[in-house]
Amino acid sequence: MSGIRTAGDLVLRMQLAKSMKIDAAKQYVADKLGVKPIDLSDSDLMAEIRAKYGFGRSFDLNKSPKGIEAKFNIARKIGIKINSVELFMARAGLNKEGA
């Protein structure tokens, strides 16, 4: 699907975390983003959506969320737990379980 050029990373996350088949995974992500499943592979549209929600892009704009920062936004908007985000919060003392 072209990864972060579109919504490929988000769809893959639903397969890996929830064992969703391709159509179900696309539908889930599309519903969360308020678009149609077919839109998820539109790199032009998805660039706008990724910028709007701070999901990270191939060519990041200055002062835009990157890497782990973007994954915080993805976890919140898509409604999934991302391991590295949970670990970041714990190790930075940002949650109850934090050091």
Add this chain to the structure above:
Amino acid sequence: MSEFFTRMGDGSGVYMTAEEIREDILKGVKDAADRGKIPELTQEEMDYLYKIITMPGNIVGVERGREVVSTSDSGSCKMTYHANIAMERSMAVLVSEKVLGADSVDIGNMDYSYKAVKQIIHNETPVMELAQLNAVMPVLYGSMPNLGLYTKPDGPVENWSELLPLAKIDEARAAQEEAVEHAVRDIVFVAGEMYAAGADGINLDTCGASGDADFLAGLLATEKIKEKYPDLGVEFGAAGEFVLGMHGKIEYDGAKIAGLYPHKQVKLAEKAGANIFGAVVNTNTNMSFPWNIARTVTFVKACTAAAEIPVHVNVGMGVGGIPMSEIPPIDVVTRADKALIEIGKADGL
């Protein structure tokens, strides 16, 4: 009589007539259906496969909206170890993400085996930690169960490949069963360390490479990983279309593992708790691409129909209809992808 350019299973170019292509498609479908005891493709599906194979253009693509996602086998190693570009692996992850548009990638070690990785895990986890700080897409850690590494003189158990020719069947079986215990322990250990380093998933790649005991090691490791780290995704990738019976009597969940084809392999992976199944269908280098892709699509269609979890078809050199060639030709690679997705209903590649 017009001819179409296509390829043989070794990658060499060949011109075939429409009749020859249709005949090879039918033979490939029947071979898969006979071996796997699965339904043949319908006439409509074979007609569409013929259309894909003979489409004009060097490359072809799926219909808009039918795009699927991809996982990898030693994905970040392709640039570093294989192409010999002097690059740290977490940097290769970012190149995969930002330049190549990968949906995910796995980090692996040069010796892509859990046994080897266990001993250097303290140098592997920082690579994952750095990748997780900088990457947006899911990053997995991948390796093979590779049961053969547990045999003497490099490992602790007797070598069943030496015992079998001596007709020491019971000893060979006992050695494999002991190796399974070692492999499961190593895989679960590495998975735990990678989970603590932020990995999104663990890729158990090429399960069954050493036969049915190797496949069992992957299944038992998957069970334990999901029990200890329920949030860690597991991709269970097969080694071949048919699990070799090096042991011959090993069972999982009441099913004999030896001899299982993809549509039955996936059910065991599901039972163990895998999130994604990597289906493999081997390429015959002596047969044409139409024969190989028809056979592959028949197996994959049966596998995805049986599966409750997503199926990512292996489409590397020598599997998934792709020629056994170091540089897979893009003309047949794109045709294989289109056929596997649109006819085989693959959830990913």
